[in-house]
Amino acid sequence: MEFTCFPLQSEEPKSRQGLVVVIRHIFTFLLFLIMITPAVAQQPELTVAARSYVLSDFHSGQLLASHNPHERLDPASLTKLMTAYIVFFALKQERIALDQVVPVSEKSWRMEGSRMFIEPNKPVTVNELIHGMIIQSGNDACVALAELISGGEDVFVHLMNEQAKRLGMHNTHFTNTTGLTHSDHYSTAYDLNLLATAIIRDFPQYYPLYSQREYTYNGITQPNRNRLLWLDPNVDGVKTGWTKAAGYCLITSAKRDDRRLISVVMGTASPNARSTESQRLLNYGFQFFDTARPYKKYQTAADLRIWKGAQDKIKAGFDRDINFSLPRGQADKLKARMEYKQPLVAPVARGQQIGQVKFVLDGQEIAVYPLIALEKVDAANFAGRAWDNLKMLLN
Template sequence: MKVLKTLLPLLFACAVSAHAALPVPPAPSVAARAWLLVDVNSGRALAENAPDSRIEPASLTKLMTAYLSFSAIKEGRLKLDQTLPVSEKAWKAEGSRMFLDPRNPAKVDDLLKGMIVQSGNDACITLAEGIAGTEDGFAAMMNQQAKHLGMTGSHFVNATGLPDPQHYTTARDLARLASAVIRDFPEFYKYYSLKEFTYGGITQPNRNRLLWTDPAVDGVKTGHTESAGYCLIASAKRDDRRLLSVVLGTASDNARASESQKLLNYGFQFYETVKLYRANQPVTKLRIYKGTSSELAAGFARDFYVTVPRGSAQRLKAQIISKQPMLAPISKGQAVATLRLTLDGQPVGDYALAALTEVSVSGLIRRAWDSLMLML
């Protein structure tokens, strides 16, 4: 079986900057234990330090609690106007609270805002019990979802982020989780831009300071315990670009905001992200043998973006790599080739191309003819 390599003209699905490329300086120094800056659309990491080291997530845990809550609403297992009982465990929750009253059931919509804006541990436990019956059962769901999202360095034991030796994650996993919240639940992500929320006559502000200082920032979550330090996941959208910074273990509330802003500014200033192909757009067509069709279109299931130094996108080169001969049957979504991108001769990345349609096995006559063609 031979590997076929073909050059491919890049099909830009949007305008590409014609400005001269800017030299990219080293990423700024960040006063934190670990950090990561990623472009949400392309998934490329633009700056990092210890992104895979195990850390205590503190209230950043609530992103997973939110993800499962949003999923329950989307699947009809929970409704925004539904009320949930407040257990004694939730009422007595330590740490930050939205001050739920065990005598008064709380609306799911209020619980979401209490969890996201006020970082209420009582809200998290109430949602967890409403979805899974117990917080322990909910933690099992959290770990299942983490596995599904590819969060290989994480383990959860509660819905709040209260310290526990077996409750941990990484900066890379948190970036993956926050990106999934933004991507999968745009209708709920808007909650993360709320600057304050009032419940029971008590108004509490969102602890994400960047919501006040940078109009491009629209989320996502702060976290703090004595052992975890001050943490912040921040996301900003400027034009069509969205960046996400994860800053963990800073020394103060001010520091987590300023260090996050530093990373976001760096990413926007020195990099650009372009959409090369639309979802389900044929990137290439491959020869197929012994199938109901002799040709197979391959591409991406989602819009495909790439992040490169600002001003350099026009110098990208693409190459298609596929194993030949390719025989039916081929399933829709099956990886059938690789798109290899280079910039000025340096590798950018290899990206799997999927079959955009299904190709079934052909009849006997077609198979016999193709067998003869392969022999020749």
């Protein structure tokens, strides 16, 4: 990776105003944990038999492939990912507990569609309902959990829509917890990809539930409808969906080595088609893309000159892991351009933004990240500040 630093003129009034201090130095270093191949892999034309789909890299968040990603469609039981998200959040806040016994209402007992078969006079726990919701896709479990947390499904749905906004799901609106068809109940492949990513990122302790192949409740064993859990050892989730209006839908996540991809297919023709097309997407992503990781969170990216400080250098880096999904064989073409204020003057707080880094591939800017101070630098004493003032005047 080629890394170029561009100090920028400070906005603070200084002697010799108008003088732009430009320091340019270029150095080359090996990318950390990047898999590259000698030649660029030829990417075939991708054809997926689905009304809408997306494929993303979990770590970078980048879309690797898509078709009609923002088309509003019936999400069917993919809705239950948001139901689960709200339940997991309630557990995190200790508003409910896994071993808590939940009363079964008439409404939840009589829910139509897929069920885990809870009964009004049979004790059921939050933990059992979560398993029934995720593995058996139980509509009755969804309503029972919603009533426990919010007193009713309508209030719970409001929480779902508020969380959708926070996650950036701008083309999503829920009217129920189950995914039963309603004219004002919709989402998109893009938005559901955001939701699946959030489940894996925010609740890793509960995500393994999505890889469980079957669950037994009330003497009835039901299999997970995600066939890829049996067909691909790399697949570990996440959710199927079907209604007549939605067609056959599937969100899938698979991990190979340290890479994780997420696919969303909506509106396929059959259970077999949603599995086949999801597998096609995942294979495409793993075969023709690599994940480049030029920097880890809080790794030093540069030591910058700082003036009037208790030290004359400050370590700079990022407040997050920096990951990119690149066509295989392109990682060595990734370049970074650092821009920061010059002169950089103490005091500077740890975590303070002191510049930005633009990442470029083949002349195209692909991302910009804030550059932060990785350490605190206090102001120097009077003598030190005076000496740096003199040196700054002479520069």
